[in-house]
Every structure is written in structure tokens, then in C-alpha cells.
Amino acid sequence: MAQPSTSLTVLVVDDQAVPRLLAKAAVESLGHRVLECADPVAAVQVFLQRKPDLVLLDVEMPVHDGYWVAQQLRSAEQGGWTPILFLSGLHGDEDVWRGIEAGGDDFIAKPVTTLLLAAKLRAMQRLMAMRAKLLERSEELRQANAQLQQLSQIDALTGLANRRAIDQRLHQEIAACRREGRQLTLALLDIDHFKRYNDRAGHVAGDACLQQVARLLRETCLRPRDVAGRYGGEEFVLILPATPRAGAMTYARALLRQLHLAALPHPDSPVSERVTLSGGITTCVPDAHTTAEGLLLRADDALYNAKAKGRNRFFSYEMKVDTEEDRPHHRPH
Incomplete structure (x- = not known):
């Protein structure tokens, strides 16, 4: 399988060791780096400290489920966007709606297959690249508007305020x-x-x-x-x-x-x-x-x-x- 052109840092959050290790192995086989976390609260701290490129998040966890974690991550980003993919055996319409409402971007049904995971990660990479270009264009537009605003307030002959x-x-x-x-x-x-x-x-x-x-x-x-x-x-x-x-x-x-x-x-x-x-x-x-x-x-x-x-x-x-x-x-x- 062809390796991705850009290596990602992926945070895998699952309270169960075996599914977490399987997800980690699948991600690493695709050429990406993995951060592991078994505890939902600790996952939020790891996210803030390490700033991963993408999050694979189990839905069913004790005390705080994946929806809670997704809400915490979105609140912590303050205008940023990190793709969140839910890992779950639950993938009915209501489950998908709850995940998107909580701040998730997509669902991957357990058990995770490497082929499906590769497709989902590449889709997220394309979205991230598109967002980066939009942000770059937005910044260029902001700078151009600021320059136009400045020019609109300067007398062309003298350089003084008009x-x-x-x-x-x-x-x-x-x-x-x-x-x-x-x-x-x-x-x-x-x-x-x-x-x-x-x-x-x-x-x-x-x-x-x-x-x-x-x-x-x-x-x-x-x-x-x-x-x-x-x-x-x-x-x-x-x-x-x-x-x-x-x-x-x-x-x-x-x-x-x-x-x-x-x-x-x-x-x-x-x-x-x-x-x-x-x-x-x-x-x-x-x-x-x-x-x-x-x-x-x-x-x-x-x-x-x-x-x-x-x-x-x-x-x-x-x-x-x-x-x-x-x-x-x-x-x-």
C-alpha cells in the first residue's frame, strides 16, 4: 500500500487495551505517529499539550464517553480544527447524529480495517489541506484589505492622513x-x-x-x-x-x-x-x-x-x- 505523503500525529483514545493496540498498529502501518490514551480526562490534557493532527476516539467509555471528550476538544481549540473520527460498534443514524453534534467528523465501525482507516485518514488529510489553503487565502485577503484600508486614509501626494x-x-x-x-x-x-x-x-x-x-x-x-x-x-x-x-x-x-x-x-x-x-x-x-x-x-x-x-x-x-x-x-x- 502506498504511504501517505504527509505523516500525521494521531491520538488514539480507547479505554480497552486490545482495540487501542489494534488501532495503533493500523495507524502506524500507514506511516503515521501514534499517541495513546486510555483515560478520557487524560486524553483532553494530552490533546492540549501535544496538539495531534487527528484524533481516533472510542465512543463507549466509562464515566465520560467519546461524545464528552469530543465536546471538550472542540471547546479547547478556540477556532482551530482537528479532525475527530469516532471508533464505535454503534453506527446507526442516531449514533452518527450524536457524534456529529458533539464535534466529530466521521465514524469508523469496529473492528477497524487498515484499508478503511487509510481511506478515512486520506479524506481527512485532503480536508486539512483545503482548510490550510483557505486560511492562507483568508490571511492574504486580510492583509490586502488592511493595506487598502491604510491607502484609503492616506493623501497620495503628501503621505499625510487624508x-x-x-x-x-x-x-x-x-x-x-x-x-x-x-x-x-x-x-x-x-x-x-x-x-x-x-x-x-x-x-x-x-x-x-x-x-x-x-x-x-x-x-x-x-x-x-x-x-x-x-x-x-x-x-x-x-x-x-x-x-x-x-x-x-x-x-x-x-x-x-x-x-x-x-x-x-x-x-x-x-x-x-x-x-x-x-x-x-x-x-x-x-x-x-x-x-x-x-x-x-x-x-x-x-x-x-x-x-x-x-x-x-x-x-x-x-x-x-x-x-x-x-x-x-x-x-x-
Whole structure:
């Protein structure tokens, strides 16, 4: 008889020594390894410790029968699947139904013949191979879906979070900061006179400018929950959890300083020879009435004020000052 291409480890469970030894001999003659167990409770422990590929399980055993053992094995697998073949002289319709209901996969009538056992084991091997392929395909599909999900939330040009991801993250952080009782800062940023940049330098240069500003924003988001995103066109968003009003203004000044040091040339800005940003900031401890839409409206209103005051600055919606007015040396002692 041809030997199987894959050798299995088979757990044989039978309280009677002679049938157990006959089953063991038949399995070993087919080129498989055997684990023996005479006690139903011990069989469950052997199954958990040794993790066999297949179980041959006698039905009629004292105290705990084979149906009980099958139920214990299925409960222990937690999503896995190990084929269970019942060995029994009982093979009526009701017996088969009870076995399948308990978690078994097939019946082999006693006395066991090597030819029938070989056929059953090969059938189980085919099912195991099919299941392994399905699991492999499922994992490949899961990874592909995860990659698509990630790509669907990233702005293709800048690599920052896109508008969809920003909206989702903002809702999450509102809920999180509400639970934690912590302040949440949201900032909307515009590259000053970006249309004039594109008109003078061209869209290829404009895209490169967006990428450089995006890189700077990404580098300034140092904490795990800080998020920088592109909201559309030349507009960017910063979500800064656990950032109070004063801290947000300090962050904004540092960002403007880093952009100044980057010295990105602007070909046609009335504000500066370099690329500059205007930003609107809003900060609050979210409550039951706080919404993403409300925060965005306040940040947009603050952005409008920053532009009205001369651009190249951030304006705080709550503090009613900008980063020029709020410099430390202007603060009263």
C-alpha cells in the first residue's frame, strides 16, 4: 500500500487495551505517529499539550464517553480544527447524529480495517489541506484589505492622513478626551498665497512645496496621538490631544520657526520671500455638546482672523490673540 505523503500525529483514545493496540498498529502501518490514551480526562490534557493532527476516539467509555471528550476538544481549540473520527460498534443514524453534534467528523465501525482507516485518514488529510489553503487565502485577503484600508486614509501626494482619516480620527479624539477630561487642540493651516505660488512656479513645483510642508508637519508631531493631515488643496490639519491653549500657541510658534529655518522660497508672496503659514487654533475639553463640525468651524474662524491680521501667524479662537501678540516677552509679569 502506498504511504501517505504527509505523516500525521494521531491520538488514539480507547479505554480497552486490545482495540487501542489494534488501532495503533493500523495507524502506524500507514506511516503515521501514534499517541495513546486510555483515560478520557487524560486524553483532553494530552490533546492540549501535544496538539495531534487527528484524533481516533472510542465512543463507549466509562464515566465520560467519546461524545464528552469530543465536546471538550472542540471547546479547547478556540477556532482551530482537528479532525475527530469516532471508533464505535454503534453506527446507526442516531449514533452518527450524536457524534456529529458533539464535534466529530466521521465514524469508523469496529473492528477497524487498515484499508478503511487509510481511506478515512486520506479524506481527512485532503480536508486539512483545503482548510490550510483557505486560511492562507483568508490571511492574504486580510492583509490586502488592511493595506487598502491604510491607502484609503492616506493623501497620495503628501503621505499625510487624508480628509477621511482626519474626520475619523477627530471623532475618536473628541470621544477619548471627553472620557479622559483632557484638553484637545485642533488647528487648520493654510500655505499663504499658494495660488500665486502655483501661478508663478507651476503645479509641479507647487506639489513639491506641499510635500516639503507636509514633511515638516509630520516631523513636528512627536507624540503618538498627534496627527497631521492634508484637508484639501493647500490646507492642512493638526490634531493635538492633551494640548492646552498656551501649549498650542507655543507649538504654533515653534512650527513657524521651523518653517522659517527651512527657507522654502516663495516666488510671489507679498508676505515674505519664503513660504509661510497661517493657522487657526481652537482648544477645549470636549463635553457632550462638542462636535467635530463645531471644532472645525471654530478653527476656520480663527484661521480667517490669522489671515486678516497679516498672515504668517496662528490665531487662537479662545484666547483671541495670535502668535505675534502672544510672544512671551509681550506677556505681563
